[in-house]
Amino acid sequence: MSARWAVVVFPGSNCEQDFVTAVRDVLGREVVEVWHKDEVPEDVDCIAIPGGFSYGDYLRAGSLAAMSPVMQSVKAHAERGTLIIGVCNGFQVLCEAGLLPGALMKNTSLRFRCIDVFLRAEREDSPFTAGFLKKGDVIRIPIAHGYGNYYAPAGQIGAAEKQALFTYCGADGRVEDSTNPNGSVMNIAGVTNERGNVLGMMPHPERAVEALIGGTDGLNILKAMDREGAKA
Amino acid sequence: MLKVHVLVHLRPDIMDVQGQAIREAVRGAGHDVVDGVRVGKSFYLDIDARDADSARDEIEKLCTETLSNPLLEDYTWEVVEQ
Numbered sequence: 001m002s003a004r005w006a007v008v009v010f011p012g013s014n015c016e017q018d019f020v021t022a023v024r025d026v027l028g029r030e031v032v033e034v035w036h037k038d039e040v041p042e043d044v045d046c047i048a049i050p051g052g053f054s055y056g057d058y059l060r061a062g063s064l065a066a067m068s069p070v071m072q073s074v075k076a077h078a079e080r081g082t083l084i085i086g087v088c089n090g091f092q093v094l095c096e097a098g099l100l101p102g103a104l105m106k107n108t109s110l111r112f113r114c115i116d117v118f119l120r121a122e123r124e125d126s127p128f129t130a131g132f133l134k135k136g137d138v139i140r141i142p143i144a145h146g147y148g149n150y151y152a153p154a155g156q157i158g159a160a161e162k163q164a165l166f167t168y169c170g171a172d173g174r175v176e177d178s179t180n181p182n183g184s185v186m187n188i189a190g191v192t193n194e195r196g197n198v199l200g201m202m203p204h205p206e207r208a209v210e211a212l213i214g215g216t217d218g219l220n221i222l223k224a225m226d227r228e229g230a231k232a
Numbered sequence: 233m234l235k236v237h238v239l240v241h242l243r244p245d246i247m248d249v250q251g252q253a254i255r256e257a258v259r260g261a262g263h264d265v266v267d268g269v270r271v272g273k274s275f276y277l278d279i280d281a282r283d284a285d286s287a288r289d290e291i292e293k294l295c296t297e298t299l300s301n302p303l304l305e306d307y308t309w310e311v312v313e314q
Contacts, residue, residue, distance in 0.1 A: 060301055067298070096301070103303045108249050151246070153303050183249075 049090030062092030091200030108183030
């Protein structure tokens with residue numbers, strides 16, 4: 001059995017075709033694009049919320065998309081245990097929708113950061129890294145964002161630390177202020193919900209799926225989702 | 233019809249990087265009297281209600297669920313036209 005995929009599309013999404021290409025052409029899986037006014041089909045095993053500027057980033061990044069009709073079906077899928085990955089603006093949408101702890105603010109540098117970063121895996125019990133990453137392993141994936149400064153208030157900081165899956169690090173795996181591209185608390189680059197089936201991350205795994213364009217570490221995340229999603 | 237003015241700001245314990253950048257810029261332009269800047273958002277809502285009391289719950293819900301993110305921001309609101 002192979003997993004069925006859905007990619008959610010909002011007005012202003014601009015990374016959805018990167019995801020579709022990665023899943024359909026590189027991973028070789030069936031993928032449906034779901035418009036923000038529609039519902040994600042029930043028989044989908046993996047959902048991607050892509051990057052971009054949904055609703056023009058009006059009000060707060062991701063806030064209006066979080067209220068759109070499609071998110072009711074995404075929430076229902078989250079409760080059923082479907083694997084859901086939100087990347088960049090998708091991470092912001094999942095936080096605003098209350099599916100993940102914390103929130104994302106402007107980068108402390110006030111600069112849009114568009115670079116490759118190193119990420120350290122902080123756990124090894126995750127369906128998003130199963131079979132290819134152990135705790136402490138380092139991967140390289142690009143970021144491109146102005147609102148990636150992850151913040152969790154006092155009441156959620158414990159959950160954020162426990163549920164952090166990726167932190168910004170150096171090539172040697174050291175996590176320091178100098179390896180933090182946006183001011184995120186505890187260098188957090190990606191965090192899951194408590195159950196572990198919903199992941200939000202600022203770096204773009206769908207842009208690291210072929211050696212020709214800078215590496216395949218992102219493809220390994222999608223492959224792990226694909227394997228684990230098909231099992232569920 | 234009520235006209236309601238809502239102000240949303242980052243909570244005081246959260247660093248306002250935009251405010252800091254503006255502070256540096258205006259001081260650089262010679263406005264030494266400016267000691268601090270905090271940036272916020274201002275909304276004017278036309279609310280179909282007779283008075284503030286009857287609309288209070290709805291306005292509070294709007295402020296906490298939509299206009300602000302309570303993890304990061306505080307808000308205040310007032311009726312400016314009745």
